[in-house]
Amino acid sequence: MARVEFDYVSDHTKFINEEMKKNPEWRTDQQNGRAMWWDKPQDVKQNEIYADAKVPQKSYPYDVLFDS
Template identity: 50%
Template sequence: MAMYESEHTRFMREWLAQHPQEVGEQKKGRALWWDKPQDLAETERLAQARVPVKPYYYDTNH
């Protein structure tokens, strides 16, 4: 049984095969927007400083 592949996926696969330099551009773009270095100490500090939110924000009786 063949798996479905959309026209867009097929187009991108073929286009990237014809333009291999774009794979490097893709990786640079991903690194710019998504792959950020993580600072575990800063993440822990932010988690400890978090203030709990009330179940119902506008309830003044709690």
Template identity: 50%
Template structure:
């Protein structure tokens, strides 16, 4: 079965550094996994948004 160089590299890397998977998950949690916002937080965020003009260059 064909295995690309990149796939082989990743398999070897994870074999050498098993803690890398946990580090990946921690990194993902920092940037992507956000706790659910309360209705109050969502309301404040919606109120804080500035309405954009239909044509951005309109003065």
């Protein structure tokens, strides 16, 4: 069985880690960007309404083209 190297770090990861050390303020910018775009409060009731309103999709969406 092949030996797995757990200590490998890609060139990209090394680059990002070095840049983060040089620019620690990026961490705050990163967190602010995440909060702006992704971390949103969820409305459970509204999500249930959306889930209930879904229409089941046909198994093959182009069946309409072949109906005679």
